[in-house]
Amino acid sequence: xxxxxxxxxxxxxxxxxxxxxxxxxxxxxxxxxxxxxxxxxxxxxxxxxxxxxxxxxxxxxxxxxxxxxxxxxxxxxxxxxxxxxxxxxxxxxxxxxxxxxxxxxxxxxxxxxxxxxxxxxxxxxxxxxxxxxxxxxxxxxxxxxxxxxxxxxxxxxxxxxxxxxxxxxxxxxxxxxxxxxxxxxxxxxxxxxxxxxxxxxxxxxxxxxxxxxxxxxxxxxxxxxxxxxxxxxxxxxxxxxxxxxxxxxxxxxxxxxxxxxx
Amino acid sequence: xxxxxxxxxxxxxxxxxxxxxxxxxxxxxxxxxxxxxxxxxxxxxxxxxxxxxxxxxxxxxxxxxxxxxxxxxxxxxxxxxxxxxxxxxxxxxxxxxxxxxxxxxxxxxxxxxxxxxxxxxxxxxxxx
Numbered sequence: 001x002x003x004x005x006x007x008x009x010x011x012x013x014x015x016x017x018x019x020x021x022x023x024x025x026x027x028x029x030x031x032x033x034x035x036x037x038x039x040x041x042x043x044x045x046x047x048x049x050x051x052x053x054x055x056x057x058x059x060x061x062x063x064x065x066x067x068x069x070x071x072x073x074x075x076x077x078x079x080x081x082x083x084x085x086x087x088x089x090x091x092x093x094x095x096x097x098x099x100x101x102x103x104x105x106x107x108x109x110x111x112x113x114x115x116x117x118x119x120x121x122x123x124x125x126x127x128x129x130x131x132x133x134x135x136x137x138x139x140x141x142x143x144x145x146x147x148x149x150x151x152x153x154x155x156x157x158x159x160x161x162x163x164x165x166x167x168x169x170x171x172x173x174x175x176x177x178x179x180x181x182x183x184x185x186x187x188x189x190x191x192x193x194x195x196x197x198x199x200x201x202x203x204x205x206x207x208x209x210x211x212x213x214x215x216x217x218x219x220x221x222x223x224x225x226x227x228x229x230x231x232x233x234x235x236x237x238x239x240x241x242x243x244x245x246x247x248x249x250x251x252x253x254x255x256x257x258x259x260x261x262x
Numbered sequence: 263x264x265x266x267x268x269x270x271x272x273x274x275x276x277x278x279x280x281x282x283x284x285x286x287x288x289x290x291x292x293x294x295x296x297x298x299x300x301x302x303x304x305x306x307x308x309x310x311x312x313x314x315x316x317x318x319x320x321x322x323x324x325x326x327x328x329x330x331x332x333x334x335x336x337x338x339x340x341x342x343x344x345x346x347x348x349x350x351x352x353x354x355x356x357x358x359x360x361x362x363x364x365x366x367x368x369x370x371x372x373x374x375x376x377x378x379x380x381x382x383x384x385x386x387x388x389x390x
Contacts, residue, residue, distance in 0.1 A: 014377040044383030045329050048345045049275045049352050055386065079379055151330035165335055191294045191330035198363065198371050198384035199325050200298060207294050228377040236375065 001126065003117075004066040004073045005033035008080035009041040015077070015228035021247035022076045022119055024256040029127050029135055033074065036065050042083040045195065053100045059087035060101045063114040072126070076119040076247060078227035082152040082160070085116045089159040118153065120170050120226065120246070121162060129177040137255035139179030145249070146183040146220035147171030148211065150230045151191040165189065171224065174246065178253040185218040187211045192233040208237035216241060224249055264313035268353065272310050276349035280311040282339045289333035289343045299323040303333045303343035310346055315353075324351040325362055325388060355390045363388035 011019035026033050040058035047055050062084060066073035075081040091098045092112035102109045117125065123132055149168055157165040168189060172182035192211060193204030212234060215223055223239065224246045225231050234243045251257040273280065289303035290296055301309065301323045309318055318324070324347065333343040354360055363384055372381070 008379075009382060010377045010379040014375065015379075041378075041382055043386050044379050045386050047352075047386065048342075048348045050277050051275050052352070077379070079383065151328070151332065155331035155335045157335050191328045191332065193294070194328050194330065195380055195383035195387060196295070196326070196328055197380055198367075199388070203295060203298050203326070203328075206297075227379075229379045229383070232375060232377050232380065236373075 001030060002032045002034055002071055003122065003126075004069050004071040005035045006039055006042075006062050006073060006075045006080055006084065007035060008039075008075065008077045009044075010228040011077060015231070015245070017248050018076055018226075018228065018245040021245065021251035021257065025247055025250040025254050028254040028256050029123075029132065031122070031127065034069070034071070036062055042080045044079050044083070046083045046086040050094070050097065053097070053104075056083075056087045056090065057101060057104055059084045060091065060105070060110055063088055063091075063112075063116070064105065064108070064110040066114045067110065068108075072115045072117050072122075074117050074119055074122050076226065078118075078150060078152040078225075079229065081116070081118045086156075086159050088112055088114060088116055118162060118226070120153075120174060123174060124170055129173050132174075133177045136178055136253045138253055140175075140249070140253055141179045143180040144183050144219050144221045145175045145180045146185060146215040146218065146223045147175060147188055148192075148215070148223050148225045148230060148234070148243075149189045150225065150227050151189070151194070153226060154189055171246065174250075175224070178249060183215060183218045183220040185214045185220070187214040192230045194229055194233070197229075197233060197236070204233050205237045208233045208239075212237070212239045212241075265315045266313060268315040268319075269310060269313040271353065272315060272346065272349045275352065276342075276345040278307075278342050278345050278349075280307050280341070280346065283307045283311070283341045284339055286338065289337055289341070292332045292336045294330060294332065295326040295328050298326040303347065306346045306350065307341055307343050310350070315350070318350045319354045323347075324354055327351070329387065351387070352390075355388065361389040
């Protein structure tokens, strides 16, 4: 299976592991990630205002690219996923917005035809967690791992439609498929503070520490995330258990992590 | 103080029907930035309904919202308070000279591990 892949700015810089292990793991599962040529940064956050058009064009171009390739569009970063899915939804539901963005398109129009998957959704819906389970060579049996969803993977639920936004299971099912024990804790879908680290680091510290302490209190030995900014905030604010990208854990379980050490 | 023009502008940009709010306060109760805010999410909705826009435009609360969508998903009336906060913030920073974050501020913020995502997100929210 071939899919169109949108990596995003941080995955080519500070979050190279998230990108590299996504490639290696997909390959091991029979999926080829075909990276968009000349992709442009999604902007990190979706602007909800109806009259913001230019800030959403990079997403529209990525969506159009996938449609032209006749492939689903896959993202790994929580933020890219959120921005692109919300932009797609805006094109589908707001004809004025669709008309405005299409005035910027060089060839052909885009009308919301693309199907957007987060990598985790790809594993669940296109590969299947059963097949993933069968592909595991290094079982993570006995490891107690907490999934940290944060805010952007699940919300707004009316658009993301990824999982139950208050009682999600997709990351826990992912952890179980790799053979480990999933630690469930209350703050797994609460915000770490995100970009507030640039404005008010104390807020990020307070939120991140509450998340870390909650996960540890439930027995977590490790936290996994799909978001570079979540990882930064948790690590930067005193996480004393490992915080790793879910793709790194996946690569380890699939036995392809060793190949990628530089 | 009722500013009809700005009120209509906020409603138009956000697409939010502020009169749907029933004052239950759930948006503020679930807001992870509540303690840092002078005006809380439910007050944004209420004050826009009353046309009290200037106090919001001048409040630091605009820059405390995390865009986590918790208030949007947990509102029992589908009011979407964060969209109101965003519309007011955009109205504030779209004014010449009102950028909240400047390139000169960046060296003091970053360290060796700062992800690009932090900077692009902060610029998108705080700067025009």
